[in-house]
Amino acid sequence: MNLPSYFLKSPEIDDSPEVISSFERLFTEQVSDANGSHIDYSLSTPKWLFLNYLCDTKEVVMHGSGDPAIAEFEPRQSNDVVDRSSASRLRRLRRHMGFLLRHTRADRYVRSLNNACVKAVVAEGEVESFYYFSINDDALPHEPWRIGTVYVLPKATCQGEPTKPGRKSAQWRSPVAVKPLAKISISPEHFPFLDQIRGHDMETVMRRSEENPNGFPWLDD
Numbered sequence: 001m002n003l004p005s006y007f008l009k010s011p012e013i014d015d016s017p018e019v020i021s022s023f024e025r026l027f028t029e030q031v032s033d034a035n036g037s038h039i040d041y042s043l044s045t046p047k048w049l050f051l052n053y054l055c056d057t058k059e060v061v062m063h064g065s066g067d068p069a070i071a072e073f074e075p076r077q078s079n080d081v082v083d084r085s086s087a088s089r090l091r092r093l094r095r096h097m098g099f100l101l102r103h104t105r106a107d108r109y110v111r112s113l114n115n116a117c118v119k120a121v122v123a124e125g126e127v128e129s130f131y132y133f134s135i136n137d138d139a140l141p142h143e144p145w146r147i148g149t150v151y152v153l154p155k156a157t158c159q160g161e162p163t164k165p166g167r168k169s170a171q172w173r174s175p176v177a178v179k180p181l182a183k184i185s186i187s188p189e190h191f192p193f194l195d196q197i198r199g200h201d202m203e204t205v206m207r208r209s210e211e212n213p214n215g216f217p218w219l220d221d
Contacts, residue, residue: 003120006217007130011192013052019045023053031060031152031182036071039152039184047190051150059155060181061172068149068185074177109144112136112202114217132217137199145188151180 022043030039031054041047054060063073114134122128135144158172188194200219208218 003118003130006198006219007118007132008193008196010052010129010131014045014049019049020053023050026050027054027058031058034182036151036180037182039182041184046192047184047186048192051152051184054152060152061155061158063151063153063180064148064186065151066146066148068183070149070151070180072177072179073151073153073174075175109139109142110135111139112200112205114200114205116216131193132198133193133196134198134200134217136202140197140199145191145194147185147187149183150186152182152184153178153180 022045026039026041026043030037041050043050051062055062112135114132116132118130119127120130153174155172157174157176157178200217205218208215212218
């Protein structure tokens with residue numbers, strides 16, 4: 001399946017036995033039986049690879065935040081432009097690197113965040129992840145990134161979001177409160193797409209999203 005060029009392919013994954021073994025050991029020691037404690041990450045492998053591994057192999061989802069002390073995540077109304085229902089919505093959780101961008105934004109500059117991950121079928125039935133990241137264009141010159149926290153949460157109560165035929169969403173929602181298994185500190189340099197974040201005109205994107213809710217990412221160029 002061919003995707004538009006603005007979707008970014010997932011970086012190369014290091015799945016060597018040594019790396020996998022270190023990830024499994026860290027998961028067993030600091031995540032699987034944890035109670036929301038901080039992960040002491042001392043591996044030389046990039047943090048995003050460890051989080052990506054957990055998403056792909058464990059029954060977990062992620063949530064990024066600037067708040068390092070969240071004890072429980074509760075359902076809440078979504079504020080996404082594609083989800084304006086007046087009904088009570090479920091807190092959005094993630095199984096992709098969008099959680100890294102969301103937690104690193106600085107709200108005094110970033111007023112609009114537009115990101116997505118899709119899993120598309122490529123050659124011979126293989127499934128690959130593709131990403132899109134964009135913030136309001138007047139924020140980009142300020143490099144508005146900050147240190148944040150990624151929470152690892154159990155997937156048991158989560159529901160996958162619907163998406164277009166041939167694609168699978170990497171976003172999940174939980175109808176009940178969820179307590180994190182563990183959390184990990186993340187800095188901007190840990191985000192592998194930091195130099196590929198696009199900018200958009202917020203008013204244009206908002207208008208186009210209202211005219212065509214299914215037209216993501218409502219490009220203004």
